[in-house]
Amino acid sequence: xxxxxNHPHIAQIHGLEDAGVRALVMExxxxxxxxxxxxxxxIPVGEALSIAKQIAEALEAAHEQxxxxxxxKPANIKVREDGTVKVLDFGLAKALDSAGSSVVAAGVExxxxxxxxxxxxxAGLIFGTxxxxxxxxxxxxxxxxxxxxxxxxxxxxxxxxxxxxxDDERRTxxxxxxxxxxxxxxxxxxxxxxxxxxxxRRCLENDRTRRLDSAAAxxxxxxxxxxxxxxxxxxxxxxxxxxxxxxxxxxxVAGVALAAATVTWIVVRPGPQTxxxxxxxxxxxxxxxxxxxxxxxxxxxxxxxxxxxxYRFGGTATNGGPLMVRAIDQPDARPLADITNAYSPFFSPxxxxxxFFENAELKKVPVAVGPVxxxxxxxxxxxxxxxxxxxxxxxxTDNPGTGLWRLSADGGEPAxxxxxxxxxxxxxHAFPSVLPDGRGVLFTITAxxxxxxxxxxxxxxxxGRREMLVRGGGQAxxxxxxxxxxxxxxxxxxxxxxxxYAAAGTLRAVRFRSGPxxxxx
Numbered sequence: 001x002x003x004x005x006n007h008p009h010i011a012q013i014h015g016l017e018d019a020g021v022r023a024l025v026m027e028x029x030x031x032x033x034x035x036x037x038x039x040x041x042x043i044p045v046g047e048a049l050s051i052a053k054q055i056a057e058a059l060e061a062a063h064e065q066x067x068x069x070x071x072x073k074p075a076n077i078k079v080r081e082d083g084t085v086k087v088l089d090f091g092l093a094k095a096l097d098s099a100g101s102s103v104v105a106a107g108v109e110x111x112x113x114x115x116x117x118x119x120x121x122x123a124g125l126i127f128g129t130x131x132x133x134x135x136x137x138x139x140x141x142x143x144x145x146x147x148x149x150x151x152x153x154x155x156x157x158x159x160x161x162x163x164x165x166x167d168d169e170r171r172t173x174x175x176x177x178x179x180x181x182x183x184x185x186x187x188x189x190x191x192x193x194x195x196x197x198x199x200x201r202r203c204l205e206n207d208r209t210r211r212l213d214s215a216a217a218x219x220x221x222x223x224x225x226x227x228x229x230x231x232x233x234x235x236x237x238x239x240x241x242x243x244x245x246x247x248x249x250x251x252x253v254a255g256v257a258l259a260a261a262t263v264t265w266i267v268v269r270p271g272p273q274t275x276x277x278x279x280x281x282x283x284x285x286x287x288x289x290x291x292x293x294x295x296x297x298x299x300x301x302x303x304x305x306x307x308x309x310x311y312r313f314g315g316t317a318t319n320g321g322p323l324m325v326r327a328i329d330q331p332d333a334r335p336l337a338d339i340t341n342a343y344s345p346f347f348s349p350x351x352x353x354x355x356f357f358e359n360a361e362l363k364k365v366p367v368a369v370g371p372v373x374x375x376x377x378x379x380x381x382x383x384x385x386x387x388x389x390x391x392x393x394x395x396x397t398d399n400p401g402t403g404l405w406r407l408s409a410d411g412g413e414p415a416x417x418x419x420x421x422x423x424x425x426x427x428x429h430a431f432p433s434v435l436p437d438g439r440g441v442l443f444t445i446t447a448x449x450x451x452x453x454x455x456x457x458x459x460x461x462x463x464g465r466r467e468m469l470v471r472g473g474g475q476a477x478x479x480x481x482x483x484x485x486x487x488x489x490x491x492x493x494x495x496x497x498x499x500x501y502a503a504a505g506t507l508r509a510v511r512f513r514s515g516p517x518x519x520x521x
Contacts, residue, residue, distance in 0.1 A: 007062075051077075053219055376414050396428070442457070
């Protein structure tokens, strides 16, 4: 019966062994369980709905074969690295008759249930896990597919809120809560779509005659919620059109390791119809793909069009690692092939390429599927890179006596742009950020034995002259608040952008004009 469940979101049964103890031979599914994911934090709404849709598809397929799960819970669901969901442990499943009722009496199967013990009542007649079993299940009544829809609602609620819909440390307490109580609907995130809220309430109806009775119906509701525009869509679209993405993983320039990263979208010059606004969101990486953080590198980057995030994962903070790329509007990241020891990823101005350091070379790879291309050698460890509009890359290394380098994005030999001034006790020139007009590049100067050991400077690429902009700050980026009219000059037109930089443990922004920065906000 279980082997008949051949579906991409159901762990496949390959055989049955009987050597004194009966055992199922199942597909090996890598990755954490959904319970592991939820244990760290609630899952963002979009990702939770994507997972829920796949669970609903699995239940739909099983119900069409006349099989109910009866023990659906986060611990019985796995999410692979590629985002594929696999529902496990149909060991409590029961075949249904044509009317949809259970064929086999509960007591007959009690002795062979693989989840006997803490997951069932002491009488051994009620199957499932207390916090996820339907009221009729808790009462020991015959079950149908609506029991799975109840458990499905419990799982989705838990993904969205990070807490169980019905919980009690005592098994009997949890069962009583299932029978008598309702979930705390105020715990749902504010951005939960209204149709999903309605679907959840219908899944968790105590009276099963009023409960959603089809996994297909749940799947369609979720699919509509994932694809249909919401009331926020016009505002979000305007934000995307009007901003340049400012993403800073700010550590002190002296080399303190990055402890946490926040991605902030900033709208600084609203149009006539768009109010000034900013929003924040957290990107939570899967447990198997943690961000690999070091003190000398920028370990993630956001594309200029705001559509993709690339980050380094795995390994240790002192070693390079593979790269993951994730579309911002998708819940899952994917690995970039043939990259194992990368540092300091960065994007091309058109957002089509990702550059990175690997094995003493500068390389690039398309955001879409494609081969890794070697551009040229790198002398020393990476200290950041920036891709200019003229198809050159300015990068920095810790090679003694050199600071900024420039290399064609088509490949070749790098050329030295700057050298630290020994008389000023400069040690490194780091974290370059090429200005959008191509005339200059921002960079950070670190110094030894000086009170202002971090400074932001700009190098005029036409004449090779540099000018100090900020003392006591570093890791500067230029943020252009407009699109459509071309990048504004950094030379003081009065219509330029903002200089974003770190100073004294804060993130600051100041209008960017020629000469030293005069205050920040």
